[in-house]
Amino acid sequence: MNKKSLLLITSLALATTVFVGCGNKTENADSSSNQAQASTSTDESTNKTTYPVSFDAFDSEGNIYTQTFTEAPKKVITNNQTSTELLLTLGLKDSIIGTGDLDTPIPEELKADYEAIPAIANKGDVAKEVVVGSGADLVIGRSASFKDDRYGTIPSLNEVGINTYVQLASKMNTDITLDTIIQDVRNVGVIFDVQDKATQLADSLQTTLDYIKSKVPTNAERKKVMLIVNYSGESFTAYGANASLQKEMLNVLNADNVIEKGGSVSLENIISTNPDHIVYVTANKNAAVDADAVDRILAEPTLQTVEAIKNKNIMTVDYTELMGYGYRTFDCLEKLAEAFYPETFK
Template identity: 40%
Template structure:
């Protein structure tokens, strides 16, 4: 065999070996890709809601009902701003077919989206018959509206083929903590099979919550501060209204900041004498559209009132403002007030 033939056969053999190696490498890469794809599918499957899904809701009387969802509801009625905004955060705007009239002009990033949603009536006068006309598959919102004098009780709505979700953050019988808002986000994510977005949003809220907790823990004193929330301050006659904080989200908000209500109960006389005698360390003035004319100069009037100059809140410049929706509703907006107070009381 001559040398030229040997070199030719050697070259062929080398090419064969290289091709075989490449083919094996391609097969390994394809196998790895298939395994990765399968793993990704498993992760996705684990993050999907498995129907039928059973969720328990509790009404204002403490009655608990099981709601069974055979699939993600397609038509939603809501009864308050906080439930709307959570649903919008979860990308469910197109499923909201109606809501009750918001208490105040909606502000913030979702203002236009909220204004796009049909209003079915006022929360004080809307009826279960009106709700039924919109053929919802689910009604979502605060517990107080789930009765037959308003939007319909859970059992009545269920009899009409309508499921419900009552925000646990609105359930006064269980005295919910701030973290109930986060629980509501995750549960709604399950109901509507948008778990990934719900988990992302819940994580955002958890981080905001924990940041305030950490800030307060580092800087708060052993002695509790006292707080008085007031509304509708009329400088012409020094009259106002006092919010009663007995528990729930607002009670937990104060507790986490080492703050207690300056007044227990709601029977205190709303007068300057009450502010002077209780001497709150903090006054939170709660703005609302219905009191817009009074709100315009309320805080300035409080700060300049001669009779209040020795009150701790005025003397220490601890008179803060928030809005009704950011303090009294049952959704993520309450974290705005939590952060505001945390920054003012314990920030650098």
């Protein structure tokens, strides 16, 4: 999906399915068990939200907490970049009272709106007391940030009247599909009563996903891929197949991550795994290293027999696209598809 496609109406507004909690807390519940239709949550004739609506939020341990919204949130804190981008794209800039630092440059069309939002975090760290004292009625973002030493645990926020919405794709203890990102868009549309805009975006993402799936050659040999970041030459970091969303992205592309578990790797790991493609992930915090990282990888003498280096099959994507759990994941998926299958995706 290119950025222009975000502005296209791809279908009529559809009735939305939301996640409804069936209890106050469930230990280590599977995300698929949390889905139920809420026939009273939307007015299908007008595509407007009829409050209250309820959703399940989960922490990094998999505990489930029901969140009930009696009206559209008015004072929102976003705990990661992609939740900020989603709210801005849906026209909700006036509802955001605070956000954290950017992992990567924000899209140009959202830059002015983003710069008007106060930053409440310094280098990704934010005290729970700051969140509680802000007057927020919702914190939205990834599960890993709902901790006592960061934005606050879900129960502690609920105790002071702050709801949470946790991105479904950020659930790390279960297999994740790209449909979870599309569902997040629809769910946020329900919560904020902007279903027309959310449906337009969600349908566009679904169209992109269906297109990519229809074009990827599934009868071909699976691609071997390495995802690396912060390349310094001697050592660097790789994202592993244990990252659920990224594993599924590669699976859609008939590809596999050659590194099973993410962490520090070396040039020897590139040589021994011999990937067909290397995806280099850029981030603001690594800007100095990232500037010429690809050139240095391609020029590294010890890597010249590696398939990805021989064929110059190395590309860059930014962290927010690959690791952010947001709608730009589909931009990244399309970029990867074009790089892996240039003859198919002309």
